[in-house]
Amino acid sequence: MAQLSDDCFAFGGPMMSVDEAVAIIAARVAPVREVETVEIAQADGRILASGVSAPLPLPPFTNSAVDGYAVRSRDLPRKHEAAFVVRGRVVAGASAAEAIEPGHAVRIFTGAPMPEGADTVFMQEDVRLDDEGKVVLPEGLRTGANVRAAGEDISVGSAALPAGQRLRPQDVALAAALGLTHLEVRRRVRVAVFSTGDELVSPGASRAAAQLYDSNRFMLIAMLRRLGCEVSDLGIIRDDRDALAHGLKKVAGAHDLILTTGGVSTGEEDHVKSAVEKAGKLVLWRMAIKPGRPVAMGIIAGTPLIGLPGNPVASFVTFVHVVRPTVLALAGAAQQRLIAMPVRAAFSYTKKISRREYVRVTLHRADDGALEATKFPREGAGLLSSLVETDGLVELGEEITQVEPGQSVGFIGYASLM
Structure with a gap:
């Protein structure tokens, strides 16, 4: 203890x-x-006891970001469209049987590894097939388009998750993507x-x-x-x-x-x-x-x-x-600062200086599209209905003494407080 x-x-x-x-x-x-070790499926909400370094790069191999056609950048059409012979087909989970040939295209699908020599992918929506079965590629595509390079997300050995992180579903997803099955967390x-x-x-x-x-x-x-x-x-x-x-x-x-x-x-x-x-x-x-x-x-x-x-x-x-x-x-967690979102006050309020106050409010969308905060109609720290029937708190800093309708104020939603 x-x-x-x-x-x-x-x-x-x-x-x-x-x-x-x-x-x-x-x-x-x-x-x-x-400290205890938990399976990643049970890690949501726990506090990471030690930092996690990436044991492999993400993605672990260079792959296509779209369904389309892979080519060599030196073959890219520069001034007008050009037709390419389609040779080869690579789907996700498989590897290309051979390197791409000059002047050729390879049919490729999202997540599939790039064929050796190919470094650019045309989206299938941007191309057409001619009567000879060749793929017609438009000019102007930049080198490396629609390709996810190995390690572009996280490089091997880099810090992936810091100690003290209060694990969220996206953190658990990252741990899983790195191939981890367990994490060390504080009790x-x-x-x-x-x-x-x-x-x-x-x-x-x-x-x-x-x-x-x-x-x-x-x-x-x-x-x-x-x-x-x-x-x-x-x-x-x-x-x-x-x-x-x-x-x-x-x-x-x-x-x-x-x-x-x-x-x-x-x-x-x-x-x-x-x-x-x-x-x-x-x-x-x-x-x-x-x-x-x-x-x-x-x-x-x-x-x-x-x-x-x-x-x-x-x-x-x-x-x-x-x-x-x-x-x-x-819990050993990094302190999570509460960040107030600016909204427009739809109420008047007077407070003492040198004291921070929290006003219970409901948000609504005004006719001009702006978010407005409406104050709960009754005062009193004993009103549970004021917590149930509102969306969050407007934070009024120590230096504020007066709020008028139309003024920008800071809103903290209840969902961000837990």
Whole structure:
């Protein structure tokens, strides 16, 4: 398990910016050490433990990029079309029986290896056959057209996949194209998740009139699993300092990260802070972010703890900007910067300076073809419908105080956050 010092997340400022939080996490959280070997069919979403060098070039041989006719470049028609005798036929998976003869063409198909001496291919759509069965080739084709050279994609021995890559389907495809059957990956990050609060019950349990069904825990578990984590669902721990402290100590040694939701504010019934101080050491982060300012971070027996707010939208937003980079750092993955896409605001908004805010929006196509962002009509960090009925978040930087309709703003889609 990860073993961090008690002052790993120490920060002296009164309010931490989002960028400062991510920088501290990336610099001070060590990745899990254990490495395992998996079949490439099971590698999607895993973190590559060591870089992959290409054991062969891609493509491994020079081949035709189209169905057509292969010729020698020295025979290319220069000023007018010319007819060529067709001798030979090469299909994908086979090799030419003999080298191409001067002034001749070879019928060839996509992916088939080029005959010896041929270096240019005419597309079959651009040629015609005359009455004698010769192929008539137009003038003006450049040397090397429609040919894929050996190694033009990746040369042998070059870096194909870097260590720390969070493997995607296209990465798996590249590994397969290189003939690899297995990849070395970091083991999955193990995360313990629980909610706090006497007001919560799990779905399916008996609910009193003043209680709510716990939703945050299931949202966080789903988000963690999309990041490739192994998740232990610890349920709900009641608002009791000793019970919380006991629960934290119990799970710390078997997990790489402890994640809680609720109870991190400064109210009399918010017990996470005192429980963490009893079980380990807490550095309470007050991040300059809305929604989601109260975020707790601490260390329990060398295991990092993150306490997220209880409001679901605040929990979602702070997960993206605190938990996600922590998980990536623990997994040994390169930090994946969230890049906002410029869209046009179709709303007005006022915010405080020196605080980053995230506005829930829906995208639509305006009459002029531009993408416009429409703000969810209601405010409130407790509105789950505002996450369900929107497409993503408009990110408003610390220096922005006002948004007007027609202004360009940065949009981050929900799909890019997991």
